[in-house]
Amino acid sequence: MSIRVLLVDDQPLIRLGFAAILGSEDGLEVVGEAGDGREALEKVAELDPDVVCMDVQMPVMDGIAATRALAESDARAAILILTTFDRDDFLFDTLTAGASGFLLKSAGPEELIEAVRVLGRGDALLDPQVTRRVLARLATGAQGAGTADTPAVVPAEDGAAAPSEPASMPEPASTPGPAEEPGTGQAEASAAVGTAGLTARETEILRLMARGLSNGEIAQELVVGESTVKTHVSNVLMKLQARDRVHAVIWAFEHGFAD
The missing domain is CATH 1.10.10.10 (Winged helix-like DNA-binding domain superfamily/Winged helix DNA-binding domain)
Structure with a gap:
């Protein structure tokens, strides 16, 4: 059975390139395209893809808002974020919104194909370096650019529900003050x-x-x-x-x- 893919990007040439790469692979089928996040929601409801390749910066509705809306709707499609920018705020916001993978557009064709296959079989793209960056962002609230490593595959389990809203990170207990006791x-x-x-x-x-x-x-x-x-x-x-x-x-x- 083929992995059904929806391409979401506001640049037609980008969608054309991704469609050519993915459409040439056995077991992958590009079933549709969308030029913004709002159109993506409509296409997901219509086409029921397995994987959505989602750009971040788009008109009408950006990729982060679209990802969050899809997660809240319990859509079964896995979201692979594809962006030009290696920014921690994009990384953090898209993952907490409900994305299961994050890949730079500078990645090679084989990396894109493998990423789609990974998400299509119910796994997730998670690199230890990425987790450290997410932790740093949660702990300090810092934003900025970093250097992304090649993502590794981390098995996910079937049947998980949509994520709940993220809670605030507790203040570190290593330096207790008047309002905080050790432990x-x-x-x-x-x-x-x-x-x-x-x-x-x-x-x-x-x-x-x-x-x-x-x-x-x-x-x-x-x-x-x-x-x-x-x-x-x-x-x-x-x-x-x-x-x-x-x-x-x-x-x-x-x-x-x-x-």
């Missing part, structure tokens, strides 16, 4: 676990996910079977209402679970 950050993290209903083992799994470990690496770390880890990861995604593994990791960052 406040840990207490808030524990409270978040209680609210989410995570077990001790699921909490441990989440911390390892936030370090960028794959299911196999987590299995080695905990000396358990990979199938057991996969079950725990699936439970974590369900309890956090995370769209995929990317958004579970973002939740972990927001609630103080990153090392």
